[in-house]
Amino acid sequence: MSTAQPAVPRMKAVVMERHGGPGVLRYTDVARPVPGPCEVLVRVRAAGVNPVDVKTRAGEGVAALLGPPPYVLGWDVSGVVEETGFGVTGLRSGEEVYGMPRFPGPAGAYAQYVTAPSRHFARKPASLTHTRAAGLPLAGLTTWQTLVDLAELRAGQRVLVHAAGGGVGHLAVQLAKSRGAYVIGTCGPVKAGFVQSLGADETVDYTAVRFEDVVRDMDLVVDLVGDKEHQRRSLRTLRPGGLLVAVPSGVDEDVVREAEERGLRTAAVLVEPDRAGLDALTDLVESGRLRVEIDVALPLAEAAKAHELVETGRTRGKVVLTVD
Incomplete structure (x- = not known):
């Protein structure tokens, strides 16, 4: 009789191996997360890059709250609900969502999948692409x-x-x-x-x-x-x-x-996850009173380059990573 265990699903992610410059970010394979009770698994289509990401990578920002590396950086997410955990009532598999999960704790947005409490996400504005939506939450x-x-x-x-x-x-x-x-x-x-x-x-x-x-x-x-x-x-x-x-x-x-x-x-102000706030932002977007400017969109594998751009302080609007 075989005793082999089922293979653990894998995904691509950008892992921060240690604090330092952009070169500490490595595109690699990691285990795919599993949603717990009241959580959703979201297939990430795009992830925003923020100054707090850059500071945290350097050992500043919210680094003290995340513990020692290695870990996956990032908070801004736009994607599709892949799976719902026990007790989730507000979202369904297949829905397009966006959010800023778990901040200032670890969210791991620079990856193909993330898990988080369902109420850290809201339905994505229908008029926005995932790339633009990922620039909005944080x-x-x-x-x-x-x-x-x-x-x-x-x-x-x-x-x-x-x-x-x-x-x-x-x-x-x-x-x-x-x-x-x-x-x-x-x-x-x-x-x-x-x-x-x-x-x-x-x-x-x-x-x-x-x-x-x-x-x-x-x-x-x-x-x-x-x-x-x-x-x-x-x-x-x-x-x-x-x-x-x-x-x-x-x-x-x-x-x-x-x-x-x-x-x-x-x-x-230290921002916190807030579905009601996201819904209010969605209303502004859909009514034409709020637009999201994307300066540069890069593939997930080029997260280090995205950090270099944000560090210049000269970007217009947001920098976003797109995820296959």
Whole structure:
């Protein structure tokens, strides 16, 4: 009688073998995950690449939460439900979904398949390809949770978005405009026309002027740069009671104290999975009020090159990996 065990299904994935430069990312075979109770197995069609991926690869970002490598990086996913675990009620096999599963824990999006709680996914906007949809979850939810959940942005308020041509920035400009805000975006001269096409009322070329010299009376500043001095300069653009939200790295303690002395507010955002937020983003996409700009789409095997592009800080919109 044979005692051979059934073969474990395999898949292609990009494994981060150790912390370091883009060269630590290796395209290889790994075991395919199995969905547990209340989880779905999703066949990945595209995976977004975000600055947090790059920082985590280097040992920063959320690396401390993931434990020692090796592991598979990535959070942004667009794909098709392949299998549902026990107890899943909201999704069915064959449905197209997108999401940002498990963040800031390990999701393993740079792979042919991922598993995650079903409610970390939502149905993909029908008007978006998987490539465009994969660029939306992390950046889009960061934007939604910053502008809507935290800042409670209202029509008529004034918003300054730093790095307005980037992955989060280009979505923040559009979302703020969809809520009736007056939006000013900082960017370099190459991206000025792009940011204006998103609906920005004004753009400020940070290479030509100091933004705090020309921007005043803002209700909200969305800082996507993260530098302490940049945050301090941003305080000078706020009106009394205004809010500075720092997304990449939190607000420096000295900046918090200075803000309090000036009668200003500060806050930090760490994005979390949120089906309701994804559904809200889908509504904006389907109504034509939100578009996802993809700068470059590369095959999964070229994840290292994708990281190199994101590290430049010059990409317009998002970088995405396509998965066969």
